[in-house]
Amino acid sequence: MTYRITSHDEPSDQAALDLVDTGIGDYNDAAEPRLSEVRHLSCIARDDMGAAVGGAVGRTWGDNAELQQLWLPDALRSHGLGRALLSVFEDGARKRGCTLTYLETWSFQARDFYEKCGYTVALELSGYAPDLSKFTxxxxLRSELLQR
Known part of the structure; x- marks a missing residue:
């Protein structure tokens, strides 16, 4: 059999994309069953009327928590709300037995904020553009859990 490879700039064949996604998911689950233990974790900041104004969104599995997004509008930054969201997210991860949390941020985003909250750079990827880096x-979390 001969195979032909096509390249696409836009997602045009949803069935093919689903095939790849399902295939890697099935392979990963068979190779590492704990991957199927992935659980959503989010913390939402709400105003006095109950409207969502920002939040922290991620997931946990095994001993790890991944913070995928943390966002607040500019007007609500630098007032401790971001730190509070991060703290509640970390507490949720601890309650699930997580001992490590990780995230990705860009050089134009919140590296300094995360460092002030106890995060350290494990990986820096540079070369996207001049003066632009991505940090993991x-x-x-274990030591904080023991101190409580």
Whole structure:
């Protein structure tokens, strides 16, 4: 049999994309069953009327928590709300037995904020553009759990 490879700039064949996604998911689950233990974790900041104004979104599996997004509008930054969201997210991860949390951030985003919250750079990827880097940051949660 001969195979032909096509390249696409836009997702045009949803069935093919689903095939790849399902295939890698099935392979990963068979190779590492704990991957199927992935659980959503989010913390939402709400105003006095109950409207969502920002939040922290991620997931946990095994001993790890991944913070995928943390966002607040500019007007609500630098007032402790971001730190509070991060703290509640980390507490949720601890309650699930996580001892490590990790995240990715860009050089134009919140590296300094995360460092002030105890995260350290585990990996820096540069070369996207001049003066633009992506950072993977980690924080151990075990010691904080023992101190409480």
């Amino acid at each position: 940051m980690t924080k151990r």
